[in-house]
Amino acid sequence: MSExxxxxxHHDDHDHKPTGIxxxxxxxxxxxxxxxxxxxxxxxxxxxxxxxxVIRAELFQPGLQYVDPVFFNSMTTVHALVMIFGVVMPAGVxxxxxxxxxxxxxxxxxxxxLNNMSFWILPFAFAxxxxxxxxxxxxxxxxxxxxxxxTLQLGNAFPFLIFAVHFLGISSIMGAINIIATVFNMRxxxxxxxxxxxxxxxxxxxxxxxxxxxxxxAGAVTMMLTDxxxxxxxxxxxxxxxxxxxxxxxxxxxxxxxxxxxLPAFGIVSQIIPTFARKPLFxxxxxxxxxxxxxxxSFFVWAHHMFTVGMPLAGELFFMYATxxxxxxxxxxxxxxxATMWRGSMxxxxxxxxxxxxxxxxxxxxxxxxxLGITPADFQYHDTYFVVAHFHYVLVTGAVFALFAGxxxxxxxxxxxxxxxxxxKWHFWLSTISVNVLFFPQHFLGxxxxxxxxxxxxxxxxxxxxxxxxxxxxxxxxQLLFLYVVIKCVRGGSKVSDQVWEGAHGxxxxxxxxxxxHSFTTPPQVTDATAHS
Amino acid sequence: xxxxxxTYFIPEPSRWPIVGTLALFVSFxxxxxxxxxxxxxxxxxxxxxxxxxxxxxxxxxxVIAESIAGKYNQQVDVSFRWGMSWxxxxxxxxxxxxxxxxxxxxxxxxxxxxGEGAKLLTHELLWPEFxxxxxxxxxxxxxxxxxxxxxxxxxAWGIPAINTAILLSSGLTVTFAHWxxxxxxxxxxxxxxxxxxxxxxxxxxxxxxxxxxxYHELNVKFDSGIYGSTFFILTGFHGFHVTMGAxxxxxxxxxxxxxxxxxxxxxxxEGVAWYWHFVDVVWLGLFIFVYWF
Ligand code: HEM
Ligand SMILES: [Cu+2]
Numbered sequence: 001m002s003e004x005x006x007x008x009x010h011h012d013d014h015d016h017k018p019t020g021i022x023x024x025x026x027x028x029x030x031x032x033x034x035x036x037x038x039x040x041x042x043x044x045x046x047x048x049x050x051x052x053x054v055i056r057a058e059l060f061q062p063g064l065q066y067v068d069p070v071f072f073n074s075m076t077t078v079h080a081l082v083m084i085f086g087v088v089m090p091a092g093v094x095x096x097x098x099x100x101x102x103x104x105x106x107x108x109x110x111x112x113x114l115n116n117m118s119f120w121i122l123p124f125a126f127a128x129x130x131x132x133x134x135x136x137x138x139x140x141x142x143x144x145x146x147x148x149x150x151t152l153q154l155g156n157a158f159p160f161l162i163f164a165v166h167f168l169g170i171s172s173i174m175g176a177i178n179i180i181a182t183v184f185n186m187r188x189x190x191x192x193x194x195x196x197x198x199x200x201x202x203x204x205x206x207x208x209x210x211x212x213x214x215x216x217x218a219g220a221v222t223m224m225l226t227d228x229x230x231x232x233x234x235x236x237x238x239x240x241x242x243x244x245x246x247x248x249x250x251x252x253x254x255x256x257x258x259x260x261x262x263l264p265a266f267g268i269v270s271q272i273i274p275t276f277a278r279k280p281l282f283x284x285x286x287x288x289x290x291x292x293x294x295x296x297x298s299f300f301v302w303a304h305h306m307f308t309v310g311m312p313l314a315g316e317l318f319f320m321y322a323t324x325x326x327x328x329x330x331x332x333x334x335x336x337x338x339a340t341m342w343r344g345s346m347x348x349x350x351x352x353x354x355x356x357x358x359x360x361x362x363x364x365x366x367x368x369x370x371x372l373g374i375t376p377a378d379f380q381y382h383d384t385y386f387v388v389a390h391f392h393y394v395l396v397t398g399a400v401f402a403l404f405a406g407x408x409x410x411x412x413x414x415x416x417x418x419x420x421x422x423x424x425k426w427h428f429w430l431s432t433i434s435v436n437v438l439f440f441p442q443h444f445l446g447x448x449x450x451x452x453x454x455x456x457x458x459x460x461x462x463x464x465x466x467x468x469x470x471x472x473x474x475x476x477x478x479q480l481l482f483l484y485v486v487i488k489c490v491r492g493g494s495k496v497s498d499q500v501w502e503g504a505h506g507x508x509x510x511x512x513x514x515x516x517x518h519s520f521t522t523p524p525q526v527t528d529a530t531a532h533s
Numbered sequence: 534x535x536x537x538x539x540t541y542f543i544p545e546p547s548r549w550p551i552v553g554t555l556a557l558f559v560s561f562x563x564x565x566x567x568x569x570x571x572x573x574x575x576x577x578x579x580x581x582x583x584x585x586x587x588x589x590x591x592x593x594x595x596v597i598a599e600s601i602a603g604k605y606n607q608q609v610d611v612s613f614r615w616g617m618s619w620x621x622x623x624x625x626x627x628x629x630x631x632x633x634x635x636x637x638x639x640x641x642x643x644x645x646x647x648g649e650g651a652k653l654l655t656h657e658l659l660w661p662e663f664x665x666x667x668x669x670x671x672x673x674x675x676x677x678x679x680x681x682x683x684x685x686x687x688x689a690w691g692i693p694a695i696n697t698a699i700l701l702s703s704g705l706t707v708t709f710a711h712w713x714x715x716x717x718x719x720x721x722x723x724x725x726x727x728x729x730x731x732x733x734x735x736x737x738x739x740x741x742x743x744x745x746x747x748y749h750e751l752n753v754k755f756d757s758g759i760y761g762s763t764f765f766i767l768t769g770f771h772g773f774h775v776t777m778g779a780x781x782x783x784x785x786x787x788x789x790x791x792x793x794x795x796x797x798x799x800x801x802x803e804g805v806a807w808y809w810h811f812v813d814v815v816w817l818g819l820f821i822f823v824y825w826f
Contacts, residue, residue, distance in 0.1 A: 219631055
C-alpha cells in the first residue's frame with residue numbers, strides 16, 4: 001500500500017494492480033471503472049434488446065399473439081428505460097472514464113472514489129427496476145415518460161420505479177461532477193481548453209447538462225411519489241394542480257436528456273472521422289461552439305413534446321421556433337464532418353464505416369425531428385410510429401452506432417490486440433441494412449396513422465410491420481456478432497502499435513497499447529503539434 | 534501550475550463507495566416496501582439509514598486522515614472545490630423543480646381551473662363553483678382530498694420573517710468564523726461556528742413549531758390541496774437541508790476544536806460554508822415566493 005501518492009521518481013514500479021474481486025469492488029482506477037461501465041452497458045444492451053424483440057414479435061402480425069397487453073406495455077416502458085439509463089448513458093460514461101484521463105494527460109479521474117460509487121450504483125438501481133417484473137401488478141407500463149395519472153395507477157412497482165430513477169440520478173450526477181472536475185483540474189501543462197480533443201469537449205458539456213437536468217427529474221418523480229402516498233395534489237386538478245405540469249417538469253429534463261445521449265456520440269465521431277480521412281477536424285472551434293449552443297438551446301425547447309396536450313398559442317409558437325433553431329448548430333456539425341472528409345485520403349475500417357453511417361442516418365433522424373418540430377404537422381404525427389422512427393434513427397443509428405464506432409476504434413488501444421476486421425465489417429453491414437429495414441418502414445406506418453405503444457393494429461398496417469419485425473430480429477441477432485468480435489479481441493489477436501491507426505493523433509495514442517494502470521504519472525507537455533486538433 | 538503537477542494523489546482502493554451503494558440500496562428497498570404498506574419495510578429502511586451514516590463517517594474519517602497526513606496537494610484541493618460547487622449547483626436545480634411547480638400552479642393551473650383565458654369551459658364543466666385565489670383556501674374538488682378547508686395560512690411577517698433574520702445572521706456568523714480562521718484565531722473560529730450552528734437549530738426549531746401550528750390550528754396540511762403541497766414540499770426539503778447543513782457545521786466545529794484547520798488549508802470549512810450560504814439563498818426565495826407574495 002505504498003502508492004497513495006505517486007511520485008515521479010518511481011513511476012516504473014507503480015503498475016501493480018490490486019487483485020481478486022476487490023480490484024473491481026473497491027476500484028479507484030479509471031480504466032477498471034470504465035471497463036465495468038462498458039461491460040455493464042453491453043449486458044444491458046442484450047437485456048433491453050430482448051425486450052425489443054418481444055415487442056417486435058407481438059407486432060409481427062395484427063391481433064394479439066404472444067403476450068398480454070399489460071405486459072406489452074411493460075416491455076415498451078422498461079425497454080426504453082433500460083436502453084437510455086442502462087446502455088447509452090453508462091456506455092458514454094464508460095468511454096469518458098477510459099479516455100478522458102488519457103486524452104488530457106492525467107493519471108486518473110479527479111475524484112476516484114466517487115467514480116467507483118457512480119458505477120456501482122447502476123447494477124443496484126437496475127436491480128430495483130427489473131425486480132418489478134416479478135411484482136404484483138407487473139413492471140412499470142405507463143411509458144418511460146411516466147406520465148400521471150396513468151403511472152400513478154401502477155401497483156407495487158411504483159415506489160421501486162421512483163427510487164430507481166432517484167438512484168440512477170445520483171449515479172449520473174456524481175459521474176458528471178467527476179468529469180467536470182477532471183477536465184477543469186487535471187489537464188497536462190499546455191493542454192488548453194481549445195486544444196482539448198472534441199470528445200472531451202462534448203463530455204464537459206454533457207456533464208453540465210446532466211447536473212442541470214437530472215435533479216429536475218428527481219424533483220418530478222418525488223412529486224409523483226408524494227401524490228401517490230402522501231395525498232399531495234401536484235398533478236391532480238381536483239386539488240388545484242395539473243397532470244400537464246408533470247409533463248413540463250419531465251420534459252425540462254427530457255429534452256436535455258436526449259442531448260446527454262447524443263453529444264458524446266458527436267464527440268466520438270469527431271475523433272474518428274479525422275483519423276480515417278487523414279485530415280484535421282474541419283472547423284474545430286465552430287464544433288465547440290455548436291455543441292455549446294445545442295446544449296444551451298436544449299433547455300428552451302421541451303414543450304415540443306407536448307404540442308397536442310394543450311398549451312397557449314404563444315407557447316406552441318415559441319417552442320416551434322426554438323426547436324427549429326437547434327437545427328442550425330446541428331447542421332454546422334454535419335457540414336463540418338462532411339468537410340473533414342472532403343478530399344481526405346479516406347480508408348474504410350469498421351470504426352469509419354460506423355461513423356459514416358452515423359452521419360447519414362443521424363441526419364435522417366434530424367430531419368424527421370424537424371418535421372415533428374412543426375407544430376401543426378406534429379398534430380398529425382404525435383404519438384404515432386413516426387415519432388418512434390425519429391427517435392430510433394437518432395438513438396440507434398445515432399448514439400448506438402457511434403458507440404460501436406468508438407468501441408472498434410479504441411478497443412485495440414485498450415486491449416493491445418487488433419479486432420477481427422472482416423467480422424467487424426460483417427457486423428457493420430448486417431447492422432446497417434437490418435436497422436433500416438427495421439425502422440424506415442415505421443415512418444410510413446406513422447404517417448398512415450399507426451399509434452405507438454399499442455400491441456394490436458389495424459390490418460392495413462400489416463405489411464410494413466412484418467418487414468419491420470424481420471429487420472428487428474436481424475438487427476438483434478447481428479449484435480451477437482459484435483459480442484463475439486469484442487470477446488475475441490479481448491482474448492487475443494495480432495499485437496498493435498502505440499498509435500494503432502496510421503492517422504490517429506492525440507495523447508491517448510502516445511501511451512502503450514494496452515496503456516499502463518495509471519495513465520500519465522508524469523504529465524506530458526502539450527504543444528500545438530501534439531494536440532489533437 | 535507545474536508544482537501541482539509534479540506529484541499526483543490517487544486514493545487507494547476503498548470500500549466506502551460500495552458500502553454507500555449498498556446502504557442506499559437497502560434504504561430504497563426498505564422505503565419502497567414500507568410505502569407499499571408493510572411495516573417490515575420500515576425496519577429495513579432503518580438499517581439502510583444507519584448504514585448510510587456509517588458510510589459517511591467512515592468515508593470522511595478516511596478523507597480527514599489523509600488530509601491531516603498531508604497527502605493532499607493543491608490539485609486535490611481544487612478538485613474538491615469543483616466537486617462541491619457543482620454538487621451545490623445540482624441542489625439548486627433540485628429546488629428549481631419545486632419552485633417551477635409553485636410557479637405553474639399559481640400562474641397556470643389554478644387560474645385555468647378558475648376559467649381564465651381560453652379555459653372557460655374547463656371551469657364550467659369541471660368545478661363551476663371553484664374560485665381561483667392564492668393562497669388557495671378552497672380547492673376545486675372538496676371531496677377528493679382529506680382536509681380541504683383552510684382557515685388561514687402562515688403570514689410572512691411573523692415567524693417566517695424572524696427565521697429570515699436568523700438565517701441571514703447565520704450567514705454573517707459563518708463569515709466571521711471564516712475571517713477568524715484566516716487570521717488563525719481558533720477561539721474566534723469556534724465561537725462563531727458555535728453561533729452559526731445554534732442559529733441553524735433555532736431556525737429548525739421555530740420551523741417545526743410553525744408546522745405544528747399549521748397542522749393543528751390552521752388545517753394547512755401536505756394533503757390539503759396545491760397550496761399545502763407546494764408549501765410543505767418546498768419548506769420541508771429546505772428544512773431538511775438546513776438540518777444537514779447544521780450537522781455538517783457541527784462536524785466542522787468539532788474539527789476546529791481539535792485544531793484541524795490552518796489559515797491556508799481548510800477546504801472542508803469552506804465547502805460547508807458554501808453549502809450554508811446556498812441554504813440561505815434558497816430560504817430567501819422561499820420567503821419571497823411562498824410566504825410573502
Ligand atoms: C434536429 C434535432 C431534433 C429535433 C428538431 C427533434 C424534435 C422532436 C420532436 C418535436 C419530438 C416530439 C414528437 C412527438 O412526440 O410528437 C421528438 C421526440 C423525440 N426525440 Fe427528437 N428531435 C431532435 C433530435 C433528437 C435527438 C438527437 C435525440 C436523441 C438522441 C432525440 C430523441 C427523441 C426522443 C427519444 C423522442 C421521443 C420521446 C417520447 O415521446 O418518448 N431527438 N423529437
Ligand atoms: Cu425533444
